[in-house]
Amino acid sequence: DGGITQSPKYLFRKEGQNVTLSCEQNLNHDAMYWYRQDPGQGLRLIYYSQIVNDFQKGDIAEGYSVSREKKESFPLTVTSAQKNPTAFYLCASSRGPSYTFGSGTRLTVV
Amino acid sequence: AQRVTQPEKLLSVFKGAPVELKCNYSYSGSPELFWYVQYSRQRLQLLLRHISRESIKGFTADLNKGETSFHLKKPFAQEEDSAMYYCALRAGGGADGLTFGKGTHLIIQP
Numbered sequence: 001d002g003g004i005t006q007s008p009k010y011l012f013r014k015e016g017q018n019v020t021l022s023c024e025q026n027l028n029h030d031a032m033y034w035y036r037q038d039p040g041q042g043l044r045l046i047y048y049s050q051i052v053n054d055f056q057k058g059d060i061a062e063g064y065s066v067s068r069e070k071k072e073s074f075p076l077t078v079t080s081a082q083k084n085p086t087a088f089y090l091c092a093s094s095r096g097p098s099y100t101f102g103s104g105t106r107l108t109v110v
Numbered sequence: 111a112q113r114v115t116q117p118e119k120l121l122s123v124f125k126g127a128p129v130e131l132k133c134n135y136s137y138s139g140s141p142e143l144f145w146y147v148q149y150s151r152q153r154l155q156l157l158l159r160h161i162s163r164e165s166i167k168g169f170t171a172d173l174n175k176g177e178t179s180f181h182l183k184k185p186f187a188q189e190e191d192s193a194m195y196y197c198a199l200r201a202g203g204g205a206d207g208l209t210f211g212k213g214t215h216l217i218i219q220p
Contacts, residue, residue: 033207040119042196042212043154056206090154092207097142097161097200099208101154 003027006091006102013078013085013109021076021105023091030095032074036060037088037104046089049074078107085109112137112201116211123187124219131182131214133171133197142200143173143180144208149193157182157195167191187218 004025013019025032031050035043045058049068063082068074074093078085086109091102113136123129135141145157158166160173160180171182180197194215198208 031207035210040212042116043208043210045207045209048207058207094207097144097159099156103153 004091004093004100004102006089006105008105009103011105011107013107015109016080018077018079019107021078021089021091021107023074023076023102024072025074025091025093025100026072027093027095027100028071029093029100030071031093032068033092033094034058034064034066034074034076035090035092037090043090046076112141112199112209114197114199114209114211116195116197116214118214119212120215120217122217122219125189126186129182129184129187129191129216129218131195131197131216133180133182133211135178135180135197135199137178137199137201139202143171144198144200145169145171145180145182146196146198146210147193148196154196189218189220192216192218 007022033048034046037043044060046064047058047066049055052071055066055068065077089105092099115134117132143160146154147157148154169184171180173180194213196213197211
């Protein structure tokens with residue numbers, strides 16, 4: 001059964017710590033994306049990757065980092081430089097106009 | 111840069127009444143427009159694409175290039191239509207992902 005898996009579902013982080021969110025897909029999609037979803041803000045693009053070993057900043061990349069060492073995986077690190085990290089994070093992958101979204105990770109900074 | 115505007119944060123209608131969720135966009139090229147829906151506790155999923163010109167769950171949307179709009183319509187709302195609806199634009203080949211509006215929370219009252 002193909003799809004995107006995001007883990008964990010809920011994540012708590014202390015201020016000043018880095019944390020990495022996992023995103024794995026078995027759809028054989030080349031492109032992968034990270035979005036941040038805040039109430040009243042819609043989805044905003046953090047980073048995207050069109051192919052392995054290449055990625056580009058989105059609209060709100062500051063305080064985040066990514067890697068794309070494998071086609072299936074696109075982990076997102078929320079660094080201590082991100083001023084307001086508490087949010088819902090969505091991962092997606094695509095082939096052409098067909099996008100598939102993960103179930104999301106809710107990150108809370110305590 | 112492209113932009114998608116959904117002017118209504120919240121729309122409440124009675125069951126059986128017509129529904130129209132507004133979406134306007136700005137983009138200098140020829141865009142692809144989409145409507146995505148997120149039901150409570152479910153993943154974001156595609157509702158329809160302007161290229162398909164199809165009706166899904168009774169919803170339709172027509173791309174009006176003159177008015178740069180892609181409004182979502184349904185003649186008779188049902189309670190199960192209650193959800194968050196996002197209009198999205200894919201620009202010029204889609205290399206940099208989808209641009210989303212801020213979303214409209216649709217509530218269908220019994």
